[in-house]
Amino acid sequence: MNILVAIKQVPDPNALRFDASGNFAPNTARVMNEYDQYAVEEAIQIKERTGQGEITVVAIGPSGAKDALTRALSMGADQAALLTTSEPLDTLQVAQLLAAEARAGSYDLLLVGQETSDGGSGNVGPQLAALLDLPLVSNVVGLEIEADGTLVLQREVEDGRHVVDVRPPAVICALTGLNEPRSPSLKGIMAARKKPVVEKPAGAPAAADGQVSWGALRAEQRAVKGTIIQETDADTAARRVVELLRERKLI
């Protein structure tokens, strides 16, 4: 099974701090988007289970995004491609670039993370499926392959879990709980150095008629003017909370 995994390098959500103008420090640490890690890990587990196939990871971004690709190679992916751009792209433009990559190869499975920790729209997986006219299965927390190659997937949705099946090729969006991403071994890190990484310009974005553009970032207005208790001992804090709950007739 040849697998294409699309990943994104994002600012580390644990390190992100915004100032009053909606900016964050340019040297904020970057990491592979969390849900993409489940996608990469699943691809590697599929390859280990089936004993065949190649895993290609692709990212779109500035040159620094190579770090996330290197990590994926160290985990066990076979080759990587970086489409370099410093232009801001909307999700559909990202999906169009990824679709072109997918068409250039012959993939049985396209794996993406369900959403990114920066934009968080969850758009790219569905858009990729639409552009390539492939079946889409999102919110995936379990994946099995039957003897005849049918994919059986567990989706986590509002009413519980849906078990679905689909014939490849398909677009699968990975959620937490799908697996536990491995840390690269020393052997994996060494092997990654010899794996091909193709770097090429992403090219001008496609005509932008249906584009969605972002404005400046701003902090959310405090919806509720709350009472914040801090630097107090636990007993005093607890009494104060109960007092406030009493005032609101909640106790």
Place this chain on the structure above:
Amino acid sequence: MSGVLVVIETSAGELRPASLEALAAARALADSGPLTALVLGSGIAAVASDVAARGVDRTLYVDAPVLERYTTDAYARPIEAALATLSPRVVLFGGTTAGRDLGPFLAARAGVNCLSDVTSLRWDAAALVATRPVFQGKMLTEVRYTSSSTAFAVIRAGVFAAPESAGSGTAEPLDVTLSATDLRVNLREVTTPPTGAANLADAEVVVVGGRGLGSKEAFDSLLGDLADAFDAPLGATRAVTDLGWRPHYEQIGQTGKTIKPKLYIGVGVSGAVQHLVGMQGSETVVVINRDADAPLFKLAAIGVVGDLNEIVPALAREVRAARG
């Protein structure tokens, strides 16, 4: 091209609240032309009639066994049929797992991007402008869509208030051929959580724990005690259920339950968007966390910054004393 089409999702014959909330978002878009609801599902004639009485100008429905539960191909067909018939200016989806698929999927098929996870929607001359949270809820941005082609948007769940039903109205069946053979994803099985956990949705007080509790043992003992003091059920974040500390049916958030209790108490919960979506309708929010920057504090009427290992037992004590 005019009007707003709102896709109303059902599952096993029941309306998804988030879809009804999208009706409110549609009504807030003044001067858009007629408002049409498209109800999809199986065994839904009565439900369609209920939707027809919620302030819409026209209600269409497609009732077919393959629509009992969402799969992309099955839902895409009738929606595209409605788009072809109505040529609306805007199509809205509720922010369910299905809506978050269908919005961008159908928009891409129509050659445009989708405004996803929006909390407000308005016209600014010919541009459709929306607000949406980004960076896991830490910041907001305005997004603009300026194309004259049909606009697609997915409305975040729990933000708008669903319009009430005035009883029943007239809904028209939409004729769409749905052949099971050309649906590429096949639903084999649905596992639903045990009904014992249903009291989370109705509870007046809910005590919720996050990863900050540190361990299953700490979660069970500290929060179990606090929940007991309030005589309330326990809820958990996605992080906690993924770690296996609590069962999935206690999960509150985008892929779990949505709750709107009188009192929500979040302990060791940072407030990621995934979770906020499931509890932001709570009337009073109490937050206990070691991290003063935790996004959940933005919703807090009462917040305590400190060590939850000390605060939680103290609070349980005080609550028991107060309740007598």
